Amino acid sequence: MTRSVALMFPGQGAQHVAMAAGLYGRDAAFTATMDEVFARLGPRGRELRSDWLGRGGAADARFDDVTRAQPLLYAVGCALGRSLLELGVRPGALIGHSVGEMVAATLAGVLDLADGVELMLDRMDTLAASPAGSMLAVAASAAELEPYLRGEVVVGAVNAPRQTLLAGPAAELARVRADLAGAGITCREARSRQAFHSPVMAPFVAEAHRAWEGVPLRAPRIPVYSARLGAPLTAGHARDPRFWAAQPAEPVLFWPALDRLLADRDALLVEAGPGQGLSTLARRHPAVLAGRAAVLPLLPARRRGPGDDREAFDRAVLRLREEGHAPHAPDVVGAAPVHPGSQGR
Known part of the structure; x- marks a missing residue:
């Protein structure tokens, strides 16, 4: 029996300059989604695009701030998800870590991409003002800590x-x-300048x-x-603005959510x-170790150039086809790929 596909979307900490940029200008769905997000962000989108492609000389350290990491992780996650959908992949489940859960919600139709971008703008301004x-x-359990x-x-x-x-105030x-x-x-130390998922964020929930x-x-x-x-998203929670507004101040229960997903299905x-x-986290799960589930990253662990993104993505698509998914040929953009540091649009 073919295993269903479950898409996983990372959150803060995964970001880096030119992440997934090797697909930009090559994969039509990915490129169109990134361009849509940048356009909806207005002038900030143009600056963000330039930094993402490495044209502004932005160092990875700048990407640790909410104003860079969060909108780009959201955009890249949505763009990769749409690329897979265009290839005919029909995921049976979605799971996201922190801002990755907003990506999952967008692809699941809980909210539209246009509204997601507006919420990211608000998130950038609101959380950037946090202490x-x-x-x-x-490397320890929550109970041990x-x-x-x-x-x-x-x-x-x-x-x-x-x-x-x-998570918490820097000095403490x-x-x-x-x-x-x-x-x-x-x-x-994790790559964040804000104490996400801690009481530090609580005053910003109301806004x-x-x-x-x-x-x-x-x-x-x-x-x-x-x-x-740490469980399936119910219709009630999905429609509750208080649930989503409080997310940055509440803990991320990624492992319990993954555990429930793999208890419900082989994926x-x-x-x-x-x-x-x-x-890396998912490979430790008993279902993966037993062979009932498997793990497939779309992008390389360490990116050295745009070719790495394309090669990793193409290998992943081949694996998806071998497992009975991704039946459609990829739609490749006619223009030459846009490389970080190059001139152009």
Whole structure:
């Protein structure tokens, strides 16, 4: 029996300059979606596009800020998802990490892309005004970390049984990090300048709620396994603006959501985003280790040039076809690929 496809969309931390840009100017659906997002972002979109392609000399460190990472991760996730849909892939489930859940909601029809871009603009402005914060990836379970939490430092994400993300004000998190290092617990700073999924974000929920109230929200047409809930997204939650507005202040339960997804179905887990962070996590799941599920990233773990994106994507499409998916030939843009650093549009 053919395994269903489950698309996984990464969140903050996966971003980098020129992520997936090797498909820009080559894959029609990907290019059209990126251009639509940039156009809807207005003048900020032109600047963001230039930085994304590496034309402004932007360093990866700039991409750690919400004003770069979030809209680009949203755009790239939607563009990759649409590319697969154009190839005839019909996903049986979607799952997203943090802002990746907004991508999943968009592709599932909970909200339109145009509204998603407007919400990303609001998210950029609202969350960029939040106090400086930080996030810390720790090789320990959430339960093991409870004694080390202090102040507003909380568990921001449960990514795997022993892969936990802490979040909170930078100074408090630095003290927690020192305590963890003293106890011999491995940890590293995550790529974020904001303390997402912590109480630091709570004061901004009310403002975000106003933006979400003006957006038509629908029940998902494709099952979404919500990392906000750690369970399937219900029609009630999908239509509730308060659910979405509170998301940046609530923990990400990626592993519980993935666990439920793989309990419900055998799946080919396709990571539709930069890097292979979610693929690395998913490969640890018992269903994958037992061979009932498999993992397929669309993009390379480390990108060295535009050719890497294209080669990884083409290999993934071939694998999808071998498993009975992606029946349509890709629609290739007639113009030459747009390389980072090149001149042109």
